[in-house]
Amino acid sequence: MSLTDQRTIVPDDLSSLDSPPFRPAAPDGGAGRRLRAVIGISEDILDWVPEERPRYARLGAIVINTASLAALSLGVALGRTLGVPLPVLVPVGLLWGYVILSFDSWLVASTHGVLGRSRLKVFAGRILISVLMGTVIAEPLVLWAFSSDIRQEVLDGRDQDLAAYESSLKKCNPISGEIVRSPECADLLISDVPGSPAALRNQQVEDRKVRDRLEPLVAERRRVLHEKETFAEQECNGASNASGTLSGIPGEGEKCRTAWQTRNQYLDSSKLPEYEKNLAQLNEKINNAPTKIQEAETAYNTALTGAIKTRRDQKGKHYGHIGFLEETDALARLADRSHAVLAGEWLLRILLVLVDCLPTLTKLMSGRSKYDELVSRQSAEGQRLYERYLARRGRQAQAADEVGLQRIEHDFRIASERITGADRAARADREAELDLEIEELAARLRNADSVAA
Structure with a gap:
């Protein structure tokens, strides 16, 4: 209290x-x-x-x-x-x-x-x-x-956030299957969806490049083969020309057989049938590519939409209970x-x-x-009484210290007097013993002198 x-x-x-x-x-x-x-x-x-x-x-x-x-x-x-x-x-x-x-x-x-x-x-x-x-x-x-x-407002904000997240996923993962390499899409790419149509499109582009290189080659070799076939037919039919390359002798003679042999050798060495087959396959593959690409886009779009929805649902589950900061x-x-x-x-x-x-x-x-005034007065009075109490305790302690000091001085003085008396008695005893020793020594000297005489 x-x-x-x-x-x-x-x-x-x-x-x-x-x-x-x-x-x-x-x-x-x-x-x-x-x-x-x-x-x-x-x-x-x-x-x-x-x-x-x-x-x-x-x-x-x-x-x-x-x-x-x-x-x-x-x-x-x-x-x-x-x-x-x-x-x-x-x-x-x-x-x-x-x-x-x-x-x-x-x-x-x-x-x-x-x-x-x-x-x-x-x-x-x-x-x-x-x-x-x-x-x-x-x-x-x-x-x-x-x-x-x-x-x-929190629920609307969450829906907007999810919608923006879904839009970003669609932007960074187009149905074309192309990989978007922009920095904002670094963490939004979905790589676990199979059957990307981008590979079919790339293959279609490569096939067209091969066909564009193969078509002139096949056309040129067809032209050369056609010239050799025409020459062989003219030679066997007995046609002649001004340059003298045709013999003008009809029938299957030596030159006729040689011309057809030359044509056949070129056909084998030029691999024209193989090139024509490859070109036909390429044309068929290129013509069928749009249908396959469309089918792949449909399947990929379905799978990609499911993956995006899964990502969106996973983000939605992380929201949980509405928190204090969200409400603020x-x-x-x-x-x-x-x-x-x-x-x-x-x-x-x-x-x-x-x-x-x-x-x-x-x-x-x-x-x-008035209560504050009384408390203030009592506090001041209490402080004053406490200061008086401390002063009294200080004076009592000082008096006690002085009494103790006087007692110590008295005891020291008595002890000093006792020590001084004891020293005097000891000195007198030592002097008496010394006098006795001197007398004994003098007596021994006198006895020694008398013996010597």
């Missing part, structure tokens, strides 16, 4: 204590006393100004209301964002409410008896702390007030689109912050009370 709780201020004039209004008043044992205990009111001092009991009882009720609001705020936050079950939610909310109650109680109790210029300095820091705590407590309640609109972002988007939402959001937030700051603000706005 503090010094303030232990002492009661007694006025200088005691003649008025036995006449109305009686001072100190009878102790209050009702519910108001328990409310005032929350904010650290000393009932012994308040009994001298009982008219201020209702003020401080209501201030205690405001502190309890603020703590209850904090408990509700945390309950709303945990219930909405984390889906915490009720059996866990209630004790956690009560614990948080108790923490806020303790802190607000300290904020108010620490201002009792603060007077003069220091009053504003003391309240400034406490109001700042109250504003910070109020902002934290108010945010879940603001989100709760706009919960239906926020939830719809959704409310910000709503406020950006609507001035009414922006105004309502900030009005509600400011109101809740002010409610959370009410304990400190109420004490500040109530001004200087």
Whole structure:
């Protein structure tokens, strides 16, 4: 118990204590006393100004209301964002409410008896702390007030995000099967879909290149073969020419057989039948390629659409429960689109912050009370008495030290005198022993002289 709780201020004039209004008043044992205990009111001092009991009882009720609001705020936050079950939610909310109650109680109790210029300095820091705590407590309640609109905004935002993700997948994975190598598609490529039509298109391009190279070759060799066949027929029919290359003799003569043999040798060496077969196959393959490519595109498009849908569904599963940050972002988007939402959001937030700051603000706005004056006087008196107590203890300790020092000096003096007497007795004994030794030595010398004589 503090010094303030232990002492009661007694006025200088005691003649008025036995006449109305009686001072100190009878102790209050009702519910108001328990409310005032929350904010650290000393009932012994308040009994001298009982008219201020209702003020401080209501201030205690405001502190309890603020703590209850904090408990509700945390309950709303945990219930909405984390889906915490009720059996866990209630004790956690009560614990948080108790923490806020303790802190607000300290904020108010620490201002009792603060007077003069220091009053504003003391309240400034406490109001700042109250504003910070109020902002934290108010945010879940603001989100709760706009919960239906926020939830719809979150769901719409998720749908838009999924739609944009699906669009990016389609852009980076076209049904043509071509690989898009842009940096934004690095993490969006789908490589596990078989039957890409891009390979058929590439093959079609290569086939056309081969055909374009083969067609002139076949045409040239057909022309040469046709010339040799014509020459052989003319030779066998007996035709002649001015250059003399034809003999002009009809029938299957030597030149006729030689001409057909030359034609046949060219046909074998030129591989014209093989080239014509390859060209026919190429033309058939090229002509059938559009149909195969279309069929491949249809099958690939079906498989690719399924793969994109699977990717989209996997991303959708990662969203899970709507979190606190998602709700905050959704409310910000709503406020950006609507001035009414922006105004309502900030009005509600400011109101809740002010409610959370009410304990400190109420004490500040109530001004200087008689109870504060009595607490200040008792605190000053307690400090003065304590200083007197410390001074008395200091003087007692100094006196005790002086007595102890005198006792030590007395004991030292007695001990010194005892030591001095003992030294004198020892010196006398040593001198007597020395005299005795000298006499014995002199006697021995005399005996020695007499013997020698």
